[in-house]
Amino acid sequence: MEKKNSVMEEIISLCKRRGFIYQGSEIYGGLAGTWDYGPYGVALKKNIENTWWKRFVTDREDMYGVDAAILMNQNVWKASGHVAGFADPLVEDLKTKKRYRADHLLEDNGVDVKGLTLDKINALIKEKGIKSPDGNALGEARQFNMMFKTNIGAIEDDSSVVYLRPETAGGMFVNFKNILDTFHPKLPFGTAQIGKAFRNEIAPRDFIFRVRELEQMEIEYFIHPDAWKETFESFRKEMHEFATEVGLPSTKVHELEVADEDRAHYSKRTIDFEFDFPIGKKELWGLAYRTDFDLQSHTRESKVDLSYFDEANKTRFVPHVIEPSFGVGRTMLAIISSAYTEDELGGEKRIYLKLSPKVAPVKVAVFPLLKNKPELVNKAREVFSSLKKEIGNVEFDDNGNIGKRYRRQDEIGTPFCVTIDFDTIEKDDSVTVRDRDSGNQERVKISELISYIKEKIS
Ligand code: ATP
Numbered sequence: 324m325e326k327k328n329s330v331m332e333e334i335i336s337l338c339k340r341r342g343f344i345y346q347g348s349e350i351y352g353g354l355a356g357t358w359d360y361g362p363y364g365v366a367l368k369k370n371i372e373n374t375w376w377k378r379f380v381t382d383r384e385d386m387y388g389v390d391a392a393i394l395m396n397q398n399v400w401k402a403s404g405h406v407a408g409f410a411d412p413l414v415e416d417l418k419t420k421k422r423y424r425a426d427h428l429l430e431d432n433g434v435d436v437k438g439l440t441l442d443k444i445n446a447l448i449k450e451k452g453i454k455s456p457d458g459n460a461l462g463e464a465r466q467f468n469m470m471f472k473t474n475i476g477a478i479e480d481d482s483s484v485v486y487l488r489p490e491t492a493g494g495m496f497v498n499f500k501n502i503l504d505t506f507h508p509k510l511p512f513g514t515a516q517i518g519k520a521f522r523n524e525i526a527p528r529d530f531i532f533r534v535r536e537l538e539q540m541e542i543e544y545f546i547h548p549d550a551w552k553e554t555f556e557s558f559r560k561e562m563h564e565f566a567t568e569v570g571l572p573s574t575k576v577h578e579l580e581v582a583d584e585d586r587a588h589y590s591k592r593t594i595d596f597e598f599d600f601p602i603g604k605k606e607l608w609g610l611a612y613r614t615d616f617d618l619q620s621h622t623r624e625s626k627v628d629l630s631y632f633d634e635a636n637k638t639r640f641v642p643h644v645i646e647p648s649f650g651v652g653r654t655m656l657a658i659i660s661s662a663y664t665e666d667e668l669g670g671e672k673r674i675y676l677k678l679s680p681k682v683a684p685v686k687v688a689v690f691p692l693l694k695n696k697p698e699l700v701n702k703a704r705e706v707f708s709s710l711k712k713e714i715g716n717v718e719f720d721d722n723g724n725i726g727k728r729y730r731r732q733d734e735i736g737t738p739f740c741v742t743i744d745f746d747t748i749e750k751d752d753s754v755t756v757r758d759r760d761s762g763n764q765e766r767v768k769i770s771e772l773i774s775y776i777k778e779k780i781s
Contacts (some may be wrong), residue, residue: 330601334663335530336655338672343367343659343684344531348465356535363735364655366684366716371654372517373571374681375540378561379647385512386542387502391494393519394475394485394705399493402624403617404588405470409489412444413467413525416455424525425464427529428453438584441466445596469522471535487521493648494518496617499629510631510642511554513544517651529602531652538651543617545631546641551612554645555592558610562596564648567683570679571657575599578608586603589616598657607653613644658682662736668762676736677760685737687776690728692744694721702742706754706769710741713773714780733759739776 338344343364347357360368380386400406412425425444426436432453439447444464447453454768455461471487474480488494495514502514517540527533546554559578566576581593590611592667598607618629618641632639662676680686691703700721711717718737725742732740743754753766756775767775 330660330663331530332676334660336599337663337676337734338364338530338659341731343543347536351365356524356533358570358652363684367655367658367678367682368651370682370684371569371651371658372540375565375649376515376517378568379513379540379542380515385508387506387508387512387514389498389502389514389516390518391491391498391516393488395488395493395497397484397486398624399497399621400470400486400489402620403496404620405486405489406468408588409470410468411464411525412441412464412693414448414464415462415643416457416459417462418459419455419457421455421457422525423455423461425461427526428455428461432662440583449480467523467525469524471521471523488519489522490520490648491516491518491539491541492617492648495541495623497625499543499545499618499621502629503631510542510633511546511550513541513542515540517541520693529600531656532600532602532605535651540649540651542645542647544645544647546645547633547640548615548643551591551643551645555610555612558645558647559594562608562610562649565649566596568679569654569658569682571598572661573659573677576625577604579606583713587611589613598653598663600656601660607657610651611646611647611648613646615641615643617643617644622724660673673730673733675733676757678736678738680738683738684716685732685735686714686716686780687739687741688718688728688732688737689741690719690725690743691721692725692742698748699743699745701749706741706743706772710773714776725736729757738780741772 341363342361345361346353347359348354366496366774380388413422414425414428415422425448426439429444429447430436432451434447438468448461448464452462470489473485474483475485476483495516498514499665518538520537520539522535522537524533524535527535544554563576567573575598577597578598579595581595586593590612592612594610596608597604622629630639630641658678659676664677666676689703689707689710691699693699696726707717707719722728729740738759740757744755747754753768754772755764756767757764
């Protein structure tokens with residue numbers, strides 16, 4: 324347990340010192356459950372999102388991109404069931420008044436919490452004499468709604484209540500008719516969205532694993548109910564392929580068939596994709612068969628017909644939905660934690676991120692051997708510009724000695740470093756290309772450098 328937590332600490336520290344992820348509002352003491360992404364964090368996040376968008380939207384003909392508003396009419400969340408039931412069990416330390424997730428406290432005490440009702444949770448807390456982490460007695464657990472509530476406009480009353488969306492899905496269901504009316508797609512087709520969602524988690528924890536402001540990549544795939552099993556299977560396969568594409572080791576990705584009593588009220592089948600995080604095996608993504616629950620509920624609440632007319636069979640019905648849902652932050656944590664490696668190179672300990680070139684924030688770094696030799700710096704700048712034009716995420720670095728620059732790039736996860744030395748200029752018009760994982764160096768002609776790197780990172 325201690326080892327696992329220390330790995331997490333190392334990762335948090337690396338993310339901060341190398342400019343991936345900082346604590347939210349840090350100079351004011353932070354804001355629990357929020358994190359800010361720095362330049363490399365943004366680059367990694369965008370690479371994940373672009374890979375996802377390409378696979379699930381651009382490369383397909385049946386997917387429609389959506390970017391809906393975060394603030395939505397409160398009736399959206401009444402219809403979806405979130406106002407009534409999007410809650411976690413909250414329990415209070417009677418002395419300190421600190422609040423905890425009751426199910427997490429039970430879990431920490433070795434209780435299997437799957438399928439527990441609130442009554443059962445309360446009974447178990449009593450029966451097992453479970454105390455708060457500070458050793459105090461706990462109050463009665465109650466359901467706590469996790470939606471952030473605010474008011475829209477100048478008047479604060481019930482009619483002006485809005486919620487920050489707790490999942491991106493809602494924005495796609497309310498646009499189902501718009502997509503039908505403007506694009507006239509035939510079933511099956513899907514809508515896809517990447518965006519922020521907000522959950523007032525009782526106990527945000529484990530770095531970016533459980534946060535209050537999160538980002539999701541979601542698909543609502545609309546089908547005829549007869550097609551649900553095969554569609555579910557095909558997305559299940561695609562989710563594994565996406566994991567591999569972003570560099571997640573398949574041995575660390577596991578499927579959990581969610582039992583009837585643990586599934587969300589709308590789901591007839593759910594698979595949680597779990598990952599071996601440093602904090603243990605936990606949910607990474609979800610795949611759910613949401614039936615026609617959402618479109619039926621929105622039809623009832625909005626009084627707008629959300630059915631589909633099947634021309635071929637001259638039948639009208641409300642489509643069913645398969646929903647693959649991916650958390651961006653958890654994907655990022657899975658990528659960083661599985662890429663985090665400590666080894667020894669040239670007799671020295673080092674830390675590096677073994678990132679797939681596909682997601683690495685910097686693909687290549689270019690160095691002049693010495694900073695104070697203009698001929699080296701100029702040549703390095705030339706090589707840098709030509710690589711940057713072709714490859715994009717390329718960095719120039721002439722700070723400190725070369726060993727320090729390698730260490731920095733290793734920690735960022737840069738797959739290749741290119742060094743321009745005196746031989747480049749005086750002898751062979753070649754550069755040294757160093758491979759991050761092996762530390763091996765190879766001389767490559769400048770004229771062949773772009774194709775050499777492109778081949779390695781593709
Ligand atoms: P958990 O059981 O861990 O709270 P969930 O089952 O409520 O997650 P979903 O509602 O299925 O999660 O959300 C879809 C995805 O969004 C999750 O698989 C996860 O990747 C991500 N996600 C959900 N809640 C959070 C959170 N608080 N912080 C970070 N990511 C989250």
